[in-house]
Amino acid sequence: MIKYEIIREEDAYLVELLCNELMGYQKSKTRITPERFDSMSFQTRFLSSLEKADQNFIMVAKANDKVVGYVYCNLSSKEVYDSDFATFFDMNSVEDQVGCLSQFFIREEYRGIGIGTRLFNEGMEWLNKLNVKDLFIFVSDGNDDALNFYKRKGFNESHKILDGFITVLRNI
Numbered sequence: 312m313i314k315y316e317i318i319r320e321e322d323a324y325l326v327e328l329l330c331n332e333l334m335g336y337q338k339s340k341t342r343i344t345p346e347r348f349d350s351m352s353f354q355t356r357f358l359s360s361l362e363k364a365d366q367n368f369i370m371v372a373k374a375n376d377k378v379v380g381y382v383y384c385n386l387s388s389k390e391v392y393d394s395d396f397a398t399f400f401d402m403n404s405v406e407d408q409v410g411c412l413s414q415f416f417i418r419e420e421y422r423g424i425g426i427g428t429r430l431f432n433e434g435m436e437w438l439n440k441l442n443v444k445d446l447f448i449f450v451s452d453g454n455d456d457a458l459n460f461y462k463r464k465g466f467n468e469s470h471k472i473l474d475g476f477i478t479v480l481r482n483i
C-alpha cells in the first residue's frame with residue numbers, strides 16, 4: 312500500500328536521493344547540453360528553490376516506509392525566474408507571484424500505477440488553494456514522457472528557452 316505524506320521543509324533531505332536521481336534521469340534524456348545537469352543536485356536545485364520561494368509544498372509517496380516518489384511545488388515571486396541562468400518567461404505576462412510544479416519523480420518500479428497522478432493532483436490542489444493565476448512547469452529536452460503526462464493533465468506548451476533545452480508549460 313502506498314502512503315502519501317506532506318513533509319516539512321526541514322525534512323526535505325528525505326527526497327535527496329530521488330532528487331539527484333531525477334537530475335541523472337533528465338541528463339540521460341537530453342540531446343542538448345547534458346553537461347548542464349552536472350552542476351544540478353539536491354543542494355543546488357532543491358534547497359536553493361526552497362529558500363527562494365515564498366511558500367513550499369513537498370509531498371512524498373511511501374511504500375513500506377521508504378520514499379518512492381515526491382512532488383515539489385512552490386509559490387515564488389516572479390523575479391526568481393529571471394536569473395543569470397535564464398529568463399523563463401515574459402515577466403510582463405504574469406502577476407507578481409507565480410506557482411510552479413518544480414520537481415516530480417517516481418522510482419522506476421513504481422511508475423504507471425497512479426502514484427504520479429495522485430501526487431500531481433495534490434500539488435495542483437495546493438497551488439489552486441493559493442489563488443495564484445499563473446502556473447508553470449519546466450520540462451527538459453528529451454523528456455517526452457513527462458511532457459505528454461503534463462499535457463494530458465491540461466497544461467499547454469508555451470515556448471522553449473535555452474535553445475530548446477527547456478520547454479515551458481503553462482496553465483493557459
Ligand SMILES: CC(C)(COP(=O)(O)OP(=O)(O)OC[C@H]1O[C@@H](n2cnc3c(N)ncnc32)[C@H](O)[C@@H]1OP(=O)(O)O)[C@@H](O)C(=O)NCCC(=O)NCCS
Pocket residue numbers: 333336415416417418421422423424425426427428429449450451454456457460463
Ligand atoms: C512522469 C512521472 C512522474 C509520472 O508518474 P507515474 O506514477 O508513472 O504516473 P501515473 O502512473 O499516474 O500515470 C502515468 C501515465 O502513463 C501511463 N503509463 C502506463 N504505464 C506506464 C509506465 N510503465 N510508466 C509510466 N507511465 C505509464 C498511465 O496509464 C498514465 O496515463 P494517463 O496520464 O493518461 O492516466 C513518472 O513517470 C516519473 O517519475 N518519470 C521520471 C521523472 C520525470 O520525468 N519527472 C518529471 C520531470 S519534469
